[in-house]
Amino acid sequence: MTNVAGLASPGDYTAMTDTLIDLLSLLKGTFSERTWHNAVLPAARGHAIAGLVHECPFTSHSFKKPRGYPGDAGLIDFVYRHPAARPAQEAATEAGRTVMGFTVNVTACEAVRHRRTILAAKIDEAAARREMPAILSVACGHLREAELCIALRGGRVGRLLAVDQDAESLAVVEGYRGSVSPVIEARQATVRQILAGRTDLGRFDLVYAAGLYDYLDARVAARLTRVLFDHLREGGRLVIPNFLWGVREEAYMEVFMDWYLLYRTPAEIEGFAQEIDPAAIRTSRYTEDAAGTIGYLEIERV
Structure with a gap:
């Protein structure tokens, strides 16, 4: 050293x-x-x-x-x-x-920037599939993908509910009501409250969670996936990213950043859907970014 x-x-x-x-x-x-x-x-x-x-x-x-x-x-x-x-x-x-x-x-950070772009594109895709779709972002953070979203700025999204436990993050999200779109709504709630059904979130055409699953153990991840899937409208889609094994910077992150993620295999990411009734799933698709750093599970409801 x-x-x-x-x-x-x-x-x-x-x-x-x-x-x-x-x-x-x-x-x-x-x-x-x-x-x-x-x-x-x-x-x-x-x-x-x-x-x-x-x-x-x-x-x-x-x-x-x-x-x-x-x-x-x-x-x-x-x-x-x-x-x-x-x-x-x-x-x-x-x-x-x-x-x-x-x-x-580094590659891991580049993957996070790419994730932001992918999620913005998913919102745009939802607006192309459905007229004025309803979107749910879970553990939204500062919702920076909203800045990249063409459909939001173009008035083609009916509702974007941004949920997070952190009031400071939600204050930033509130600012986007004026600068990006008035349909953005910030709401404070924890994963535990969502799992317990203590939040009246509604039904959505797209649900996604940017970085949340990197911190959830497998049991909670599967339960949350089922709950979020239940919030989808017919034909709605749930998008879940998670870091894959092999991140070069993992040890540096643990030592000097005290930052621990739960890295997973593709099979473990696909396993998030294990509590969902297969008959309710129209399609389930697993993809990875170009560098093989983050895996994405996309599940469409019948």
């Missing part, structure tokens, strides 16, 4: 970060999970190199969890290179910005 820190040059930690990601990946693959969590991970966090990478506003935001939970919408704004994240970037050290310049351009 000390040799890796030696790759840091004044104002530029790019080579250090690149090598560090590979070293941590190698260590995680070498040691048992117990040794990784009890010895390797805390040793890495206690090393001086942690202070260097935490000059990166993206890395430090994730580690500090300012909203109290991992993967918050403010963090994803860094991934999107959204203007909302620019003040924190500009306040960082020059070297910290080079760490961010590297980390937000």
Whole structure:
């Protein structure tokens, strides 16, 4: 680790970060999970190199969890290179910005940016299939895909209900009522409330959850899939993305960002639909992004 820190040059930690990601990946693959969590991970966090990478506003935001939970919408704004994240970037050290310049351009982050584009396109597709469709976004975060959605700006969506547990995220979503479309509606609710049927959400032509399933265990994921499927109208579609195994940056994310995702195989992602009555499914389709980083399950209701 000390040799890796030696790759840091004044104002530029790019080579250090690149090598560090590979070293941590190698260590995680070498040691048992117990040794990784009890010895390797805390040793890495206690090393001086942690202070260097935490000059990166993206890395430090994730580690500090300012909203109290991992993967918050403010963090994803860094991934999107959204203007909302620019003040924190500009306040960082020059070297910290080079760490961010590297980390937000890795394959996993590129996949998240592509996911945003895909979900915006799914909304546009729903508007092409149905006149004034109703859309539900679960764990919506800042709903940044709305900025890319042609149908929303064109007045061809009847309703977009954005649900999240985080009031701060929903305040951002409310702003889109004026800048993108007045049909956007923000509502605070937790996954637990949705599972318990304590939310009167309605029926929809498209339901999607951008990054939620990366944090749900298999049992909860299957239950939620069934509940969300039940909120579809006839011919409606449910879209569920989930990260696949093989993300190069996984160990770096765990050590210096304290950011853990539940990576899955294609079969495990398709297994989300196991509690749905097969007779109620018209089509079920699994796809992956070009890099094979995120898998997408799309289920259409009869």
